[in-house]
Amino acid sequence: MPGYGIINGIYPNKTIINQNQNIQWSIFTASYLHHLGVRHACISPGARNSPLTFAVTEHSNIKCISHVDERSSAFFALGLAKSTQKPVILISTSGTAPANFYPAVIEASLSRVPLIILSADRPAYLIGTGANQTINQQNLYGSHVRYFTDVGLPKNNNESLKKHLFTAFQHSFGLKFEEPPGPVHLNYPFDEPLLPENVSGINPHSFNFENIEKPNVKFPIPILTEAKTPLIIVGPMEGNCHQKEMIQLAERIQAPILADPLSQLRYGSNSKMVLANYDYFLRCKKINPDLIIRFGRKPTSKVLNQLLDKWKGKTILIDAWRQFNDDCPQFIQSTIGGYCQYQIENCGWEGDPSWQNQLLAWEKQVSDIILHESVFSEGTIAKCCVESIKNDGQLFIGNSMPIRDVDMFTLASLKKIDTYSNRGASGIDGVISSALGMSHNLVNKNSLLLIGDVSFYHDMNGLLASRYGANLTIVIINNSGGGIFSFLPIAESGLENFQQYWTTDTELQINKVAELYNCKYYFAENLKELDNSIQESFKNKGVQIIEVKTDIDENILAHNGLLEKVEIVLSGN
Numbered sequence: 001m002p003g004y005g006i007i008n009g010i011y012p013n014k015t016i017i018n019q020n021q022n023i024q025w026s027i028f029t030a031s032y033l034h035h036l037g038v039r040h041a042c043i044s045p046g047a048r049n050s051p052l053t054f055a056v057t058e059h060s061n062i063k064c065i066s067h068v069d070e071r072s073s074a075f076f077a078l079g080l081a082k083s084t085q086k087p088v089i090l091i092s093t094s095g096t097a098p099a100n101f102y103p104a105v106i107e108a109s110l111s112r113v114p115l116i117i118l119s120a121d122r123p124a125y126l127i128g129t130g131a132n133q134t135i136n137q138q139n140l141y142g143s144h145v146r147y148f149t150d151v152g153l154p155k156n157n158n159e160s161l162k163k164h165l166f167t168a169f170q171h172s173f174g175l176k177f178e179e180p181p182g183p184v185h186l187n188y189p190f191d192e193p194l195l196p197e198n199v200s201g202i203n204p205h206s207f208n209f210e211n212i213e214k215p216n217v218k219f220p221i222p223i224l225t226e227a228k229t230p231l232i233i234v235g236p237m238e239g240n241c242h243q244k245e246m247i248q249l250a251e252r253i254q255a256p257i258l259a260d261p262l263s264q265l266r267y268g269s270n271s272k273m274v275l276a277n278y279d280y281f282l283r284c285k286k287i288n289p290d291l292i293i294r295f296g297r298k299p300t301s302k303v304l305n306q307l308l309d310k311w312k313g314k315t316i317l318i319d320a321w322r323q324f325n326d327d328c329p330q331f332i333q334s335t336i337g338g339y340c341q342y343q344i345e346n347c348g349w350e351g352d353p354s355w356q357n358q359l360l361a362w363e364k365q366v367s368d369i370i371l372h373e374s375v376f377s378e379g380t381i382a383k384c385c386v387e388s389i390k391n392d393g394q395l396f397i398g399n400s401m402p403i404r405d406v407d408m409f410t411l412a413s414l415k416k417i418d419t420y421s422n423r424g425a426s427g428i429d430g431v432i433s434s435a436l437g438m439s440h441n442l443v444n445k446n447s448l449l450l451i452g453d454v455s456f457y458h459d460m461n462g463l464l465a466s467r468y469g470a471n472l473t474i475v476i477i478n479n480s481g482g483g484i485f486s487f488l489p490i491a492e493s494g495l496e497n498f499q500q501y502w503t504t505d506t507e508l509q510i511n512k513v514a515e516l517y518n519c520k521y522y523f524a525e526n527l528k529e530l531d532n533s534i535q536e537s538f539k540n541k542g543v544q545i546i547e548v549k550t551d552i553d554e555n556i557l558a559h560n561g562l563l564e565k566v567e568i569v570l571s572g573n
Helices: 021-036 050-058 070-084 098-111 159-173 243-253 278-284 302-310 336-346 353-371 378-388 401-409 431-441 453-458 460-468 483-487 498-503 510-516 527-538 552-570
Strands: 040-043 063-066 088-092 115-121 147-150 183-189 230-234 257-259 291-295 315-319 330-333 393-397 417-420 447-452 472-478 520-524 543-549
Touching: 021 050, 021 159, 021 183, 040 050, 040 070, 050 088, 050 115, 070 088, 070 098, 070 115, 070 417, 070 431, 070 460, 088 098, 098 115, 098 183, 115 159, 147 159, 159 183, 230 243, 243 257, 243 336, 278 302, 278 353, 278 401, 278 552, 353 552, 378 401, 378 447, 378 472, 378 527, 378 552, 393 401, 393 431, 401 447, 417 431, 431 447, 431 453, 431 460, 431 472, 447 453, 453 460, 453 472, 453 510, 472 527, 510 520, 510 543, 520 527, 527 543
Parallel strands: 040 063, 040 088, 088 115, 115 183, 147 183, 230 257, 230 291, 291 315, 315 330, 393 417, 393 447, 447 472, 472 543, 520 543
Antiparallel strands: none
């Protein structure tokens, strides 16, 4: 936005406002967002955002968390929004402060998490004039937000602000059904004086808002075409997304379910139809389903995603929102529960039982091998972490190798574990903050984060948020760098500087980091010590850090050794 410039020392178009208007404008914002259902706000310090900070912190029913670092604040809000499945407010001052939200905004957009960003700003007449801490904040996040508006300088009438807030909330929560939930951005310019000389006499208004009904949209649902070898694939999704109905549909049409570790189906079901170890048997066996029903986002397994590319012509994707970040050509817009229930009531066929029995037999053979695998590796560390979490616990999984190890090495279980990961953009930044946000909402549950050493380094400052009482056990796999690159073809390309520019060992002393942030530290040399340390950590409050060291080369051998065992066993079938 171009600046207005200065003429004879005077800013033209400057509007002189009542010093209370900033406060009243902000109080209305906090009150209306609470009315719409917002219950949490993450706030970073600043002067220009003082009216918003005052209003939100004075609202007795919005829980506020202070974050020194905007980047960590945004990822914390992301984790909190994932676990509550409600939008979280993010407040920052002007300038580069809201720019530090950007990585988390991208992740929230791609993983469909609702965030409401309220960025304070200078008035328009100061933009482009060289005024301190001033940047162009218009459309700062581009296409990565569902909605952007500049609400303008405060006015006596709140009607325009109310419309902006309501529209933003609808977009953030996915209530328009045009796009899924995601981040929205409202820019708030404030002129000085930002606050009255004394705020102690200000009482927040008591607003009376009309009740808002959530739209009840019904979509046309076609009945499934008869198939002999149907397959259901459930990718990442947060919370209770009708897992019960998906299992009922699978049992009704005799379609095995390939359940991603983030599907909320792998842990907590007693159905034999839920398969967890498909990544291994898909590497060894060719299958030919004639119908694939997909729920959730794309799965973690690279092998499965490669097969989905080949199966596009016989795959349908079911989603409540129009197709987003997915290339599946056959898309049916429907709620998952509504779709499953309709098929259960109206579908008059079921698949060939021999198809189901074959996949279940392969699953059993692979799971027996994994169950008895005792070689110390990053895969068995991931298995140990999942097995150590008690029923109704929470698991946040880091990207790169941790999520792949959880996918490949963990078994389907009756134990209910809520699982989370930042798999939208799959970055390694902000993971600690997101895990702390996840655990902040449910501090009495066993909460565990599995993370690599490089990812841990990226977000060490996020540990400062542990002072707000979150209970979280962090298991760090320290393999002295980015171990995932050693599994990729580039590792065999003869690169002279592979260690320096790809593996990137931080040489970090994790025990010193734990001491800096007042976290209890454990070191585990084997799986038994790891399990004991996890169980001990769950008895304590606060953030506990468990370091487990591995060797990249030995880890590759362990992974390849397990695959060889699977190949030998399945070769006889």
